[in-house]
Amino acid sequence: MENTQTATGLLSKLNALIEYLANPTRFMRFSQKILPWLIAATAIVLVYGFYLAWFKAPFDYQQGHTVKIMFIHVPMASLGMMIYALIATASIGSLIWRHPLADVAAKAALPIGAVFTFLALVTGALWGKPMWGTYWVWDARLTSMLILLFLYLGLMAIWEAIEDHSRAGRAAAILGIVGAINLPIIKFSVVWWNSLHQPASIKPSGITIHSDILTPLLVMWLGFTLLFIVLHLKAMRAEILRRKVEAMQMRRVERANR
Amino acid sequence: MMSDLEAWKHADFIYACYVVVGFFITALTLWIFRDERKQNQLLDELKAQDGKN
Numbered sequence: 594m595e596n597t598q599t600a601t602g603l604l605s606k607l608n609a610l611i612e613y614l615a616n617p618t619r620f621m622r623f624s625q626k627i628l629p630w631l632i633a634a635t636a637i638v639l640v641y642g643f644y645l646a647w648f649k650a651p652f653d654y655q656q657g658h659t660v661k662i663m664f665i666h667v668p669m670a671s672l673g674m675m676i677y678a679l680i681a682t683a684s685i686g687s688l689i690w691r692h693p694l695a696d697v698a699a700k701a702a703l704p705i706g707a708v709f710t711f712l713a714l715v716t717g718a719l720w721g722k723p724m725w726g727t728y729w730v731w732d733a734r735l736t737s738m739l740i741l742l743f744l745y746l747g748l749m750a751i752w753e754a755i756e757d758h759s760r761a762g763r764a765a766a767i768l769g770i771v772g773a774i775n776l777p778i779i780k781f782s783v784v785w786w787n788s789l790h791q792p793a794s795i796k797p798s799g800i801t802i803h804s805d806i807l808t809p810l811l812v813m814w815l816g817f818t819l820l821f822i823v824l825h826l827k828a829m830r831a832e833i834l835r836r837k838v839e840a841m842q843m844r845r846v847e848r849a850n851r
Numbered sequence: 852m853m854s855d856l857e858a859w860k861h862a863d864f865i866y867a868c869y870v871v872v873g874f875f876i877t878a879l880t881l882w883i884f885r886d887e888r889k890q891n892q893l894l895d896e897l898k899a900q901d902g903k904n
Contacts, residue, residue, distance in 0.1 A: 657858035719868045723861035834890035
């Protein structure tokens with residue numbers, strides 16, 4: 594009962610924050626204030642994470658020091674999926690509630706999600722060659738991650754191809770929501786199909802990683818999550834400014850034509 | 852038990868992974884930060900020009 598009340602309270606606070614930030618001017622002020630703190634926190638956590646990964650984490654009894662690739666690969670892969678979930682949520686916000694910053698948030702997250710997913714595939718391949726004996730197999734997990742990368746590229750192509758922001762936003766939002774079907778496929782691919790890829794090591798039923806490896810992994814994950822938040826806020830600010838510049842230029846052209 | 856030399860057997864792959872990730876993350880960060888600065892400058896220029904007119 595108490596937990597439900599706390600969750601409801603948190604949700605209403607989050608809702609209030611989202612409503613407060615629906616105004617682009619307020620969002621610009623808010624992001625300007627928190628960005629220096631976020632940048633500092635990101636730098637500290639990432640440096641500490643790299644220190645743990647390189648100098649503190651022991652080698653795995655089977656993988657040797659190749660396990661160091663996992664400290665990058667796992668955060669990249671999980672963030673690649675989480676960023677897409679954020680894009681799908683923002684797409685719903687844009688299509689249904691017409692939240693003014695929803696399509697800005699979705700568009701700004703695209704290149705970051707694409708790079709993170711690409712790096713998850715590359716680091717996975719670099720781990721796969723020494724461990725599996727091959728860079729790539731057409732395995733369900735690997736293939737569905739590749740489809741995720743194509744979804745990111747497709748959404749970026751839509752934004753580039755359609756000049757009108759509202760039309761581009763609607764088209765991208767529809768593909769964004771439809772593409773979310775790929776997320777459970779990625780997540781459960783290792784359960785549903787015979788896969789070379791290992792199943793999840795962090796589950797509600799328990800964690801199968803030793804704390805010496807788990808700690809650097811979680812610190813790196815936190816560092817890259819903070820990095821994503823910083824980059825996303827910056828990219829959103831750039832997009833809001835770009836739209837302001839375009840609006841001012843349009844007004845100038847209209848004035849000149851009168 | 853694996854020796855430390857054996858554990859570093861695939862060092863090339865580990866270094867390659869960190870170099871590739873470092874390169875792409877740095878490039879992405881610089882691109883996003885530069886884009887924001889560029890749009891800010893453009894907006895300031897337009898506002899200054901509008902002020903003159």
